[in-house]
Amino acid sequence: MMKKNFRVILLACFVGLLVAGCGLGKMVPRYPEVSIKLDNENLENRGGQVAYQVKGTIPPKYMKKKATMTVTPTIEYNGQRIALAPIELQGQKAKAKGTVINYKQGGNFSATGSFEFKDGYEEANLVASSTAQKKKKSHTFPDVMLCEGICNSAALMDINPELSEKAGNGTQLLYGDHGYKAEFLTQTAIIYFDLNKADLNMNLKLNKEDAAKKAVADFAAFMKEGRVIDKIVVTGWASPEGEESLNRGLSQKRAEQGKKWFDNEFDKYLRQYAKENKIKYKDLKKPEIVFDVTSPGEDWSGFERDLQASNIAEKSKILNVVRSQPNGAMKEEKIRNMTDIYPTIADIILPPLRRVEVSMVCNKNMFNDEQIAKFMTTNPDTLSVNEKLYAAYMEKDLTKKEAIYKVIMDKEESDWRAYNNAGILEIHNYMENGDNAALTEGMKNLDKAAAISPSNGIILNNQGVGLFLQGKKAEAMQKFAEAAKATTNPVGQDYNLAMNQIQSGDYTGAAKSMNNKTCDYNMALVQMLDKNYTAAQNTLECIAQKDAKTYYLAAVLAARTKNEAKVYENLAQAVKLNASYKAKAKKDAEFKKYKNQSKFQEIVK
DSSP states (O other): OHHHHHHHHHHHHHHHHHHHHTTOGGGTTTGGGSEEEESOSOOBEETTEEEEEEEEEEOTTOSOTTEEEEEEEEEEETTEEEEOOOEEEEOTTOOSSSEEOBTTTBEEEEEEEEEEOOTTGGGOEEEEEEEEEETTEEEEOOOEEEEESOBOGGGGOOOOOEEESSOOSSOEEEOOOOOOOOOEEEEEEEEEOOTTOOSOOTTSHHHHSHHHHHHHHHHHHHHHTTOOEEEEEEEEEEOTTSOHHHHHHHHHHHHHHHHHHHHHHHHHHHHHHHHHTTOOGGGSOOOOOOEEEEEEEEOHHHHHHHHHHSOOTTHHHHHHHHHTOSSHHHHHHHHHHHHHHOHHIIIIISGGGSEEEEEEEEETTSOOHHHHHHHHHHOGGGSOHHHHHHHHHHOOOHHHHHHHHHHHHHHOTTOHHHHHHHHHHHHHHHHHHOOHHHHHHHHHHHHHHHHHSTTBHHHHHHHHHHHHHTTOHHHHHHHHHHHHTOSBSOOOOHHHHHHHHHHHTOHHHHHHHTTTOTTOHHHHHHHHHTTOHHHHHHHHHTOSSOOHHHHHHHHHHHHHTTOHHHHHHHHHHHHHHOTTHHHHHHHOGGGTTTTTSHHHHHHHO
16 A cells, blocks of 8 residues: 555656656756856955856756756845846757757856945845746746855955154054244354463453454353253364374363353353342252263364465465375474464464354244243243144143144134144044044044145045045045145055055055055955965064954955964954954855854854
């Protein structure tokens, strides 16, 4: 009885197959023997297009001579099916236009195509939908899975702008230059000495001349102006007719005397200041003076200069004789000999070379760095706009720096730099803390800066960064392009505009535009997309401060290189630093081979 029932069932199945085959015979039950697959199952978005190549094999004695078959690659996404270009196959005697498949031998087929990548296609599937037909009979076969998910790792491109005073190879938020430059005024007094002596003698003839006395008086008057002293430069000199060793000593001693003279003059000034301001001298805060004391020795250049300017008829001959001597000792001897022949040398030229020069170098604007920083807090109105901006530049605390710029904005409404600099600090705050309000406020300040200074490359660059962070990448690229061609402060944008090349799929061009920057996230991405996996690995490894996106890219690279342990290790670090990568990893086709693994699921749960 069981055998009979089995035969009935078998017969029913056979009849069912014949009916299902609709004249196609064994083409229906043997369909699983047909091979349809992608040349590379890891489809990816490149420049907005997804290229694919379908390859198939039809087994021997499968394709009916008068039958045709249509294989249609089909996108399945979000409940929709989008048919792509069909692949037409035909038997040897079929009247159609397709790849002919020999009945006895079977055959192969291949077709290439592409389709536009759309948002969400990371979770789309590509299937092969096949239909066979013979005369008026047809049959649609079950779909064959070709690809689960489409990789979109080019979208991982990102910028990591750094606050910077100047543009470089990378993405920067650029400060407007503070424009402050310390300018210095110098007042010099010269004190002369007698031959072979180093003691101060203000009654010396040269010291009593009007020019020397005026220089000393002007020095004292300059000191009384109360300027901030940057340094005191003291230089002791000797005339070149004596022995060199003696002159070196004289030069040093005269320099020491010059320093003592300044100390005495400065002390007199401080005592007078204390008296006039009714301050006890002992309570007076005395500034620390920086001295630059040198003793070059014999003043040969001064001798030649003054001799050349003298009225001595044979001065050129004298100079040639002196210059032709092989060493300093012989030069000195020649000069001593000539002083007997030319009294002018001994009486007029040599005496002024025995001197010490004392120069007081002071800040032209009256304020040093410490005072500028102090006045910015206590009395900003005493500072110029450049000094205010310089005060902000010197401040290292970014919160305090931003506050200074806002003070400047209130006072200097027509200066773009304060708005620009406050804007980039607010954008930086957004990057550090995820404060969307800070990003919005930063962009408003950049807009104000741009209204004051149109076509300014620094501002346009910063606006581009802000737009990119807002997700407006196309607008960001436009700003970067404008920044490169700006009328004022143009900023090179090769690195930033390489993002366009990444989006368009020109990875080689992008690497070139980025100047093959080392230890750089986007460079590693480009290398990976270009399938230069070893280079990408090296670039990622040398990034010192790895953030969440760097670890995520390292996980993607590990998936491509089939390093399962590194996939989990890097992905775990990424989600630890930024939990939003959990949802991203769940959808990312790069991880399709690991999604069902317990370790992967544990990381992204």
